Amino acid sequence: MTIGATIKKLRREQNITQEQLAEFLGVTAQAVSRWETGTALPDIAQLPALANIFNVSSDQLLGIDVDTKEARIDTITNDASVKYWAGQKHEALNMIRNALKEYPNSYKLMRDLFIYTWVTAPSHPQLDDEEGMAKHHSMLRECLDIGEKILAGCTDNAIRYRVIEQMCHMYATLGNNDKALELANTMPDSNRSETLLGVYHGTQRYRHWQSVLYSTCNFLMNHVYVLPFVQIDDGTNPYTFDEAIHLAHKALEIANIMCEDGNFGHRLIWRFADIHSTLAFLYTRNGDTDAALKHLQLTTKYFTEYAINDSDESVLTSLVFRGYKDVNFSGAADLAEQLLQAIAGSAFDTLRTSTIYCELEEELKKYASVND
Numbered sequence: 001m002t003i004g005a006t007i008k009k010l011r012r013e014q015n016i017t018q019e020q021l022a023e024f025l026g027v028t029a030q031a032v033s034r035w036e037t038g039t040a041l042p043d044i045a046q047l048p049a050l051a052n053i054f055n056v057s058s059d060q061l062l063g064i065d066v067d068t069k070e071a072r073i074d075t076i077t078n079d080a081s082v083k084y085w086a087g088q089k090h091e092a093l094n095m096i097r098n099a100l101k102e103y104p105n106s107y108k109l110m111r112d113l114f115i116y117t118w119v120t121a122p123s124h125p126q127l128d129d130e131e132g133m134a135k136h137h138s139m140l141r142e143c144l145d146i147g148e149k150i151l152a153g154c155t156d157n158a159i160r161y162r163v164i165e166q167m168c169h170m171y172a173t174l175g176n177n178d179k180a181l182e183l184a185n186t187m188p189d190s191n192r193s194e195t196l197l198g199v200y201h202g203t204q205r206y207r208h209w210q211s212v213l214y215s216t217c218n219f220l221m222n223h224v225y226v227l228p229f230v231q232i233d234d235g236t237n238p239y240t241f242d243e244a245i246h247l248a249h250k251a252l253e254i255a256n257i258m259c260e261d262g263n264f265g266h267r268l269i270w271r272f273a274d275i276h277s278t279l280a281f282l283y284t285r286n287g288d289t290d291a292a293l294k295h296l297q298l299t300t301k302y303f304t305e306y307a308i309n310d311s312d313e314s315v316l317t318s319l320v321f322r323g324y325k326d327v328n329f330s331g332a333a334d335l336a337e338q339l340l341q342a343i344a345g346s347a348f349d350t351l352r353t354s355t356i357y358c359e360l361e362e363e364l365k366k367y368a369s370v371n372d
Contacts, residue, residue: 143170258321
């Protein structure tokens with residue numbers, strides 16, 4: 001179907017007259033008529049407006065079968081990938097280059113061109129090989145030009161983040177750390193942390209690596225012990241109370257493995273206090289009052305430690321985190337209010353008259369910003 005026939009079909013489907021379409025576009029009705037009869041073509045600058053009026057893509061307006069086009073591109077990228085993993089890297093690159101002649105605006109193909117240009121390049125030369133270094137840097141700039149074109153128009157985050165990650169390494173190699181950091185900071189936290197490991201150098205890289213590991217440790221602790229409280233599709237919880245208790249202890253073991261000397265830093269001490277209050281709840285629901293009281297005592301211990309050391313940062317001393325400074329993002333009042341809310345539930349009714357419960361409650365109320 002010609003573009004004129006497509007315009008006529010879409011116009012009639014939406015009950016738009018030639019005169020109305022002409023008015024929308026700022027042309028004459030005779031011009032619209034000539035398009036539809038095939039005696040003239042609309043100016044290329046009018047295609048976006050036409051696509052917007054009919055609520056279709058430019059490809060559809062031009063009579064391109066989008067699904068067929070995407071299927072064809074996927075076939076090409078898959079075939080190129082097979083060649084790449086078979087060791088035919090240059091053949092894969094040439095396949096993508098040829099495909100881009102047919103589909104010059106495909107970001108999938110541009111992504112593969114970016115990747116295959118990078119992986120087919122000669123290995124990094126020795127620093128004293130000036131000619132090799134010049135060729136290597138030229139190749140990096142070629143890749144970066146492709147990457148910048150992708151970032152300028154592509155909205156697919158899976159493609160963008162893959163390209164940004166490599167571009168950060170390339171800019172860093174070329175000595176443009178400012179640009180590398182600028183790009184890295186456009187990525188989500190999970191992607192950015194890994195990318196920065198390839199941007200930073202020396203002590204800065206070492207400290208960033210420690211930061212990633214510490215944040216990962218905190219993340220694992222949090223998600224392991226809350227896992228039993230997630231409801232699955234049938235409305236039930238996936239674990240028994242005994243299994244939930246076991247997982248909470250596993251979460252504590254994670255920190256003990258990483259911080260063998262007991263110096264946990266602000267965030268993990270917060271997590272310890274929270275997990276022990278959760279264990280007190282679980283043991284209470286399981287009818288084990290002695291164990292519940294033991295974990296209430298530990299909640300008090302770790303909360304007090306957190307409150308006493310409520311400074312801006314904590315310097316860790318374990319083997320993995322030695323010298324790492326954990327910044328304190330939350331004050332004791334925030335933790336106190338969270339724990340007060342946790343122990344206010346009916347599950348703790350049997351413990352409220354105990355000395356241990358009362359001591360914890362009083363300790364928390366000292367710091368809570370809202371003291372009832």
